[in-house]
Amino acid sequence: MIETKNGFRVIAHVVMILLALFCLLPFVLLIASSITDESALIRNGYSFLPAAFDFSAYRFLLMDSNSIVRAYEITVLITAIGTAANIGLTTLMAYPLSRKELPGRNVVAFFIFFTLLFSGGLVPSYIMWTQYFHIKNTLSALVVPGLLLNGFNVILMRTYFTTTIPSEVVEAAKIDGGSEYNILMKVVLPLSLPIMATLGVLVGLSYWNDWLNGLYYVTDDRLFSIQFLLNKMLLDVQFLTSSASAGLSSDLSARLPSTAIKMAVAVLGVLPIMAIYPFFQKFFVKGVTVGAVKG
Numbered sequence: 001m002i003e004t005k006n007g008f009r010v011i012a013h014v015v016m017i018l019l020a021l022f023c024l025l026p027f028v029l030l031i032a033s034s035i036t037d038e039s040a041l042i043r044n045g046y047s048f049l050p051a052a053f054d055f056s057a058y059r060f061l062l063m064d065s066n067s068i069v070r071a072y073e074i075t076v077l078i079t080a081i082g083t084a085a086n087i088g089l090t091t092l093m094a095y096p097l098s099r100k101e102l103p104g105r106n107v108v109a110f111f112i113f114f115t116l117l118f119s120g121g122l123v124p125s126y127i128m129w130t131q132y133f134h135i136k137n138t139l140s141a142l143v144v145p146g147l148l149l150n151g152f153n154v155i156l157m158r159t160y161f162t163t164t165i166p167s168e169v170v171e172a173a174k175i176d177g178g179s180e181y182n183i184l185m186k187v188v189l190p191l192s193l194p195i196m197a198t199l200g201v202l203v204g205l206s207y208w209n210d211w212l213n214g215l216y217y218v219t220d221d222r223l224f225s226i227q228f229l230l231n232k233m234l235l236d237v238q239f240l241t242s243s244a245s246a247g248l249s250s251d252l253s254a255r256l257p258s259t260a261i262k263m264a265v266a267v268l269g270v271l272p273i274m275a276i277y278p279f280f281q282k283f284f285v286k287g288v289t290v291g292a293v294k295g
Helices: 002-034 038-044 056-061 065-098 105-117 122-132 151-164 167-175 180-209 212-217 226-245 258-294
Strands: none
Touching: 002 258, 038 258, 056 226, 056 258, 065 105, 065 151, 065 180, 065 226, 105 151, 122 212, 151 180, 167 180, 180 258, 212 226, 226 258
């Protein structure tokens, strides 16, 4: 029996190591390709060990380092503000919907679910946000549209409140004279850290990776997020490369390492998240584990 358990443990460790490598190796290949000479990439293809080192892709992207730094600052700011606001609003909407005594809660839940299936479309949304709410070229343009509140997250948190937090605990708090505010802050939220940690990571990644709001609602380069700025740089490189191929621009444009620049753009976009994720991983894993045990 002991040998069987040890054998299973070895197999489980091997499988987990392989899965970890499958997740890690693409990032290694991405970084290696971003520092590989363009001609070597074209000649030999992608490899984990660069045939010839070349950092010209990063030199090109960091020529305007002030813009990169400012874009990172904007992205960190909107990610922090947006994630906190999203979790707060989601909680404030999900908790009342989890209470069976709330009048009309099924109607409200239907409207929330309806938004997951249908939307007004891009043009009406753009007109509403720019002409009625006047958020164009403001930080609100990067925080509010499409990201500030998500119907799926509301339903997910409501389900967690309903199935995980015992109604007897809430009733006991009411009998003890607790107000709805005190019940939410002192009873419900301390028991809801798993779902809040999980949604916090998912929402934070959505804000960090978003570039569409910048494309639609921001023309002021002082408000460019890092994803939008890097995407803009990539489009500029593609335009210069295609122009050089058509003989419409200088030889310098033709020598731009377009393939390596694409990889470097991805590295600059994902590197900060990879750097800070290990510090938050234990909270995320603990939240998911506790949630699974409670469920």
